[in-house]
Amino acid sequence: MGSDTSKTCPVLKTRTLEDHSDDFSRLSENALRQYKLSIKQKYESEWSSLSDEQESLSALYNEPVIIQKNENGSFKNISVDRLLMSYGAMPVILQGDSGSGKSIIAQKIMLDWASETSRHLNVVFYLRCEELMCVSEEINLIELLSYSCSLTSDQISQMLQHSPEKVLFIIDGFDELRLTQAIFDMSAITDPLQKAPPEVILCSLLRRYLIPKSKLLVTTRTRNTLNKLLKGQPCFTEIMGFSEKKVETYFQKFFSKEYDCVRANETLLTACSIPVICWIISEMFRVGADVTSGLETITSIHVDFVSTLLEHHCQGLSQSVSTLLRSLGQLAERGMLEQQVLFDEKNVNEIISDPDGNPFLCRFLSKRRIRQETMFTFMYHSFQEFFTALYYVLLDEEESQRKVRELLHTVERGWALSCWSDRDFSMADVEVRQSKLLQPVILFLCGLCKKEWIPSFFEKHNMAVSVNIETQLKEWISTYSQRYQNEHMLFILHCLYELHEKSFIRKVLEKLVLIDLSNSPLKMTDCWVLKYCLQCCEHIRNLKLHVTSDNLKMLQPELSRCKELWLMMDHIPDDVVGLVSAAAEGKILNKLNIKKLDNHGKLSGYLSGISVSVRDGDITLSIGTSVSNSSVTELTVTSPHSLISTIDWVKSQREWAFNSYGYLSSGQHEVRLLTFLQSASGLKKVCLHDSLLTKTFASEIPSFIQACPSLIELSINVSGQLMLEYTQSMKTSLEKMGWTLIVFVCAHAGQFQCSLTNLVFVMEGEGEVLYRVDSWDLRLLDGLGQMQPAGPLYNIDCFNGSLSGLHFPHCEILSEENKDILAVAHFTGGNVETMKPLKVTETHVMTDIRDLSLFGLLKRKIFPSCPVIVQVILFLRPITARQRDSILDVHLLPWNVPLSKVQGQHKESTHITTSSKCSLIPGSEYSLRCEPEGSTVQPMTEKFECNFGPNYHPTFEVFVNFNTEEVRLSLSDKTEGKEVWVPRRIVFT
Ligand SMILES: Nc1ncnc2c1ncn2[C@@H]1O[C@H](COP(=O)(O)OP(=O)(O)OP(=O)(O)O)[C@@H](O)[C@H]1O
Structure with missing residues (x-):
């Protein structure tokens, strides 16, 4: 990295800030007026259709839906006008797929500023990354800016110094920056006159080393790398595409008659929410092409468009169609692999004859001073992606398979690295980014395999297609859909949609434990794809979505095919x-x-x-x-x-x-x-x-x-x-917030049993009982010698004083040896009194009471221990995307522990009901067995202890393959190997 600071700017070196302010207004006014004029002229005539009709940006522009995302996953719509307002120097990231209109928005902001509709900015610089990547020498910020606008270096220097907070840098197409380890290693460039490669200068702007007070708007297809480069929390926005109303507005402007056939085709109408698809369809209208059928997938729309162009614009070409498409594919592939979108004339000429007459390429006018020679680019980036895929299917079989294998490997490697990458930018990020940018090629490959429509295109132009790619793609999708049920699931669904094969979609999706699309709100096209995929399945196990209410309408009929459905909504x-x-x-x-x-x-x-x-x-x-x-x-x-x-x-x-x-x-x-x-x-x-x-x-x-x-x-x-x-009368322990009080209401005299705990209240008359299950403080039992808890501790209070007795549920199996071991403990004023029960039945211990507060059952420790009645409680843990196994928690707890208390600590898990009763001896060891073989139980054996809280941890954990829907569980005594809980069928519903 060079740092040629010797070439100084006189204004920066010799004057003070105060001097500048006077000069600035004089100097800048004229220069800015000129600059604004040049912008207006440029955007008034920049857009031309393939048939050379000129459109102005203002005439063409249609406002898309843009959302601003919050950290908690929520979002709100935001207009282009407000995109840069009120964020101070916080960078604004505008994300969108190829052809979603990022550059158009960037240019619209330029035009608005030039037309003086936005007064809060003194000057706006538009930096197109693809152009700057053609600069091969080192360059400083001032030079870089002067390449991109009509202002001189002196004028730029002054403007940057004068009020940097009123300067906006638009960095358009961040993905085109070829980032290397140098970005990671580079020392901070803080001087606008310090030279470095252009990508390093741009990254210094992004990292706020250069002109930190300025405003920044960055457009990008991917987000990960930017996240790491930007300091602090940027404002994240995303282009969701055109709403249905805006699609109509788009076509009504130029093709109101033809719009009827878009409206009549719901698939096409949805695809038109992607701005570049609107452009493609309107170009097809322009030449009178048939758009009534066959346009089901994004690939088929591209194929039809290419076909139309070949028919209308390639009649006099010297090459055959198949040679033309292959050479375009070769160029496109090279660019995709080397992250290049602008190709110099010499290289293009080596591959393509007569690039000027080729309707798929755009000549780049060398008005800019970056390079003198002519450059070429694909008309849109999505065509570069499409032609790369087309190239792969047109190669001979062996070569084609090799290329596709490499592509799939690169993309998957990026996915794997993204799970493990560092917090800071590193070499791994270069691969993750490359993988993300190559993904659309896989999508088009899937689309080109589509059996019904695409072959006619190949047949018409007499081209053979490699059939084995389809098998490769399907195997890849089957494998990685299992592994990435969250981060990359949306992309996989789009691939499945492009493949458009119902039986395959069903096979892939019905196997998945979870489809998690809750990372980001779904776009209209995402919902359309999901809808189709759901229609192919009989049922889906677990689906998580982040949707807007409008998109929910589209999906709703299909969503009841899911067994479990999670919706996150605005x-x-x-x-x-x-x-x-x-x-x-x-x-x-x-x-x-x-x-x-x-x-x-x-x-x-x-x-x-x-x-x-x-x-x-x-x-x-x-x-x-x-x-x-x-x-x-x-x-x-x-x-x-x-x-x-x-x-x-x-x-x-x-x-x-x-x-x-x-x-x-x-x-x-x-x-x-x-x-x-x-x-x-x-x-x-x-x-x-x-x-x-x-x-x-x-x-x-x-x-x-x-x-x-x-x-x-x-x-x-x-x-x-x-x-x-x-509740002053019950003020003991009520200070704690979030208590679970069970309001137990007895409308008349009699005995009332609480269905949650089986505790029985004996009422003298009408009254209300408030109680909760509390935790034992074992220190209170210190003075009681050989006594231990034999049931939960209850904190009881009653209004009107009408409670006269309690029946505590117990879990002892009564015999001659243990019939007298139970007692009732009553805690008052820091003391504990033990009371002899009135009567002990098979299920309850009965006692009279005089005053209220804490009560619990105690039992004398005897040797050997007597068996107690135990409940086997099962909880299935929630499934996460990374999980390979279903995890079942098995709790062994005394019969009188309330299930609700245990459930309260495992709210995220699903309780599985089973016949849970068995008898175990406290202090003995037991082992749990699980079939089918291959499942894991941990630990192998465990000692059973009577646990009455406060914490209820599982005794055993069972790991079974997530495709397993049913297991058999049994519990055996470790010493004798006798089954104490005979095998039960446990169904994971
Ligand atoms: N807001 C819009 N109004 C009208 N047309 C639009 C709009 N946005 C995009 N388009 C159409 O889609 C085309 C592609 O848009 P643009 O080049 O801005 O996409 P992009 O997101 O920058 O794509 P890439 O990431 O591939 O560079 C435009 O040339 C235009 O024809």
Whole structure:
């Protein structure tokens, strides 16, 4: 890297800043006016169609949808006008695929500035990376800028010094920079007069070493490398393409009659959301080509377009069509491998005869001072990608296979490296980037294998196609779809779509445990591709998507083919009700999760999430909302009807809250909800999170329970200040926020059993019992000698003082030796008293009580230990994309540990119901066996201990191949090898 600072700029060296400000206005005004004029002239006449009709940029320009992405995955739409506003010196990244219109937007910003519609910028520099890569010598920033505009070095120097915060650099086509280790190793270039290769200068701008206060807009197809080069958090935006309305506007401008045939073909209409496809189709209209059929894939659109051009613009060529296409392919491939989009005349002439008359190449006018000779480029980058793929299929079989093998290997290697690459830019990033840029070639190769349409093109031009490529591609897709179910799944779906072979798509997708497309919001074309792929399958196991509500409409009919569906959305639209009903019916879809990504802050009235799951005929609905204080409501019902009416009700509340800016006073929302729920048929369980248990709310509970005969559980997770005031009588341990209190309501005298814990309350009269399962503090047992816990610790309180007795569930198998070992422990005021039970039945220990607080069962340690009743609890861990195995957690716990308590610690996992009862001896060792062979159990053996919390870790973990749908589990005594829990079939649903 050179650093020729001897060639100094006199203005920079000899004057002070103050001197500049006067000069600046005088000098710059004229120069800027000239500069702006040249920009306007350029963009007024730059665009010409193939038939040489001139268009101005303003006439051609159509506003695409651009989104600005937030760190939490949420996004908002942003207009081009606002793209550069209010981010200060924070760089703005504009990402988009080939042909999405990045350069057009960059040029539109230039034109707007030149037309003085944006006044917040003094000067804008447009740096096209592909052109700068033709500069072979070292260069400083000032020279580099003067190459790209009509200003002199002196004028540029002044402008950079005068108010750098009002200078905008647009770096267009970052992917064209050939980055090497030099970027990583380079020392900071901070002086605008220091020379270096152009890519190093551009990277210094990006890294904010040069003119750090300036504004920066970078356009790129890929994001990883930029992420690493940019200091701080940039503003990320992405071009999503034209909306349907804008596609119409595009065609109405020039081809209003012909637009009807685009509108009539939904596939084509969707493809036209990609701006360059709009251009291709309008060029086909221009020459009167048939666009009514065959345009199903992006490849087929390119093939048809190439065919049309060959017909209309290549009649007098000296070469045969196949020679022409091969030579274009050779040039394209060279560029793809060497990251080159501009080719000098000499090289082009060696490969292609008469490049000037070739409609697929554009001559690059050498107005610029970078190089004097003429350059050529493909009309759009997507054609360079297409011709590379075409070249591969036209080679002889052996060569073709070799090239495709290398391509697939390079792309996969980049994928593998991207999983492991360093935080800083390194050589691995060069490969990752190259892999990303080559991906579209694979896509076109898939499209060229398509059986129905493409061959006619080859037949017409008498060209043979290598058939083995198809097998290679399919094998590659099958293998890597399994490995990359997250990062590269969208690309794989696009490949499958281009292949357009239903049976193959089904074979690939039905095997996958997870299709995770939740990284980024899907574009219209992504959704179209996904829709087609889903249509090919009978069912999909687990699909995660990030979609806009508009795109959900397109996908919705197919989504009920998923067994589990996760949606991340900008807002939850009303029509998700269709999906909710499908999930509630539970035919295929039996778990639905919809989450709203928060991009508006916590505004009252938003539905923040809906989840529905079905198990054994019970439908559980969980609704998150920020209306009032209630954030999540969980219901279990038996009829889908109740589900829909509940969602409707929540939405009506939301509207009410919105329209009236209403804020329901504490507990009022819960009261309204309970009143509404009385009409929900088949209501089994209600769980309210973050509720305020006010006096009014509490007083509504008994009548609610009376009105809902099917209700078996009402659980209220209480929080908030008012709760503290109201429950002064129970102030012990209520300070902790987020308590799980089970509000146990007894409407009259009698015995009531809590279905969650099996604890029985003996009531003298009407009353409310509040209790929770607490953790033992074993230090409290220090003075009690040979006693140990024999059940959970319960923290109990009761209003109206009507609780007179308790029956504690136990897990002992009673015999002569152990019939007297149980006692009840009562903790008051830091002391513990042990009480002899009134009676011990097979299941419960009964006692009278005088006052309330902490109670638990104790048992005397005896030798040898007696067996206890144990539950085998199974949880299937959530599947992640990188996971090769399904992981099953096996817990061995005393029978009287509440399942809900264990579930609470493993919320992410799925509980698998099984006949779980067995008897084990505390202190003995057991081993777990799992079939089929090949699954792993860890540890091999484990000692069973009676664990009553606070933590419930699995006793064993079982790893089985994720394609396994069923296993057989059994538990044996280690010393005698006797089965203590005979083999059970465990189905992973
Ligand atoms: N906003 C737009 N309005 C009208 N036409 C557009 C727009 N954006 C793109 N196009 C059409 O698509 C063509 C390709 O756009 P452009 O060259 O800007 O894409 P790009 O994203 O820079 O592609 P690449 O990454 O391949 O360089 C344009 O020449 C134009 O015909």
